[in-house]
Amino acid sequence: MSHCNHGQDDHSHLIPCSEVLSKVYAFIDGQLDVRELEGFQEHIRLCLPCQELVKFEEKLVEMIKKKGCHQKNEIPSTLMDKIKQAIDVSSKP
Amino acid sequence: MTPKEFEGQALQHTESLYNTAMRLTRNPSDAEDLVQEVFYKAFRSLSQFEPGTNMRAWLFKILINTHISQYRKSSKDPTVGGYDDVEEFSLYNQVHNRASSLSDTPAGILDKFLEEDIRNAIDKLPEQFRDVVMLVDIEGFSYKEASDILNTPVGTVMSRLFRSRKLLQKYLWEYAVEYGLVK
Numbered sequence: 001m002s003h004c005n006h007g008q009d010d011h012s013h014l015i016p017c018s019e020v021l022s023k024v025y026a027f028i029d030g031q032l033d034v035r036e037l038e039g040f041q042e043h044i045r046l047c048l049p050c051q052e053l054v055k056f057e058e059k060l061v062e063m064i065k066k067k068g069c070h071q072k073n074e075i076p077s078t079l080m081d082k083i084k085q086a087i088d089v090s091s092k093p
Numbered sequence: 094m095t096p097k098e099f100e101g102q103a104l105q106h107t108e109s110l111y112n113t114a115m116r117l118t119r120n121p122s123d124a125e126d127l128v129q130e131v132f133y134k135a136f137r138s139l140s141q142f143e144p145g146t147n148m149r150a151w152l153f154k155i156l157i158n159t160h161i162s163q164y165r166k167s168s169k170d171p172t173v174g175g176y177d178d179v180e181e182f183s184l185y186n187q188v189h190n191r192a193s194s195l196s197d198t199p200a201g202i203l204d205k206f207l208e209e210d211i212r213n214a215i216d217k218l219p220e221q222f223r224d225v226v227m228l229v230d231i232e233g234f235s236y237k238e239a240s241d242i243l244n245t246p247v248g249t250v251m252s253r254l255f256r257s258r259k260l261l262q263k264y265l266w267e268y269a270v271e272y273g274l275v276k
Contacts, residue, residue: 022255025251026257029229029236031236031251056184056200057258060258060262061141061258063203063206063259064215065230067206067208067210067211067212068212068214068231069212069231070109070115070116070228071212073111073112073121073124075111076121076125077128078125079111079125080107082125082128082189083128084225086129086130086133087100087133087136090134090136091096091136092139
């Protein structure tokens with residue numbers, strides 16, 4: 001990814017943008033270890049395009065979680081009977 | 094743990110098991126049968142459950158495995174390959190690249206989608222991708238729990254989740270075009 005132009009200052013120690021791209025969901029889901037997290041956060045602090053992208057992906061994931069939830073299906077009364085039946089049958093030796 | 098204690102705890106998860114079963118089978122009658130089977134198997138293998146461990150994850154594991162063995166027999170894993178190109182898809186880039194002709198920012202476009210759009214997009218995902226999204230994003234299981242439930246390495250959960258979210262962006266982009274949110 002070549003959207004970054006943080007070349008004027010010495011940002012050569014930063015992880016590349018491609019790494020931000022590949023780790024963005026691990027970051028959002030809190031799966032980066034301390035070291036990775038530090039590198040990731042430092043990059044997005046200094047690289048505005050990546051910062052924007054990460055914000056977008058965060059919003060997307062939040063939206064999936066909030067709006068993607070199940071349609072509320074009322075539990076049919078027959079299901080409770082079936083469960084009772086399953087418990088009875090499986091409890092028998 | 095006595096069967097009675099187990100029953101008391103297991104029944105608390107009926108609703109989320111049923112809602113997930115509905116999503117997996119897309120049919121109320123099959124969903125009921127699937128949940129019944131889950132309880133049957135859970136009680137049969139009660140001795141294998143370690144008290145103190147995550148019962149919800151254990152029940153979901155039975156649910157997913159039962160669904161795979163009963164309902165996916167005929168479809169021999171068509172979902173794993175063939176989605177390499179989705180890794181490249183980015184709704185952000187699509188909107189960002191057209192920013193001059195759109196009034197919306199990439200994040201602004203997301204606000205336009207309704208619950209129904211998101212649900213439809215998730216339901217449209219290939220099964221193995223949908224399972225991961227349902228477990229992690231909808232049911233709130235950790236990567237590790239999802240990996241146990243699906244009996245697959247954490248790395249696979251991560252890569253499926255990555256591709257699922259990219260694929261969801263592709264579907265949402267298609268909806269946006271269809272609805273005229275973008276031209």
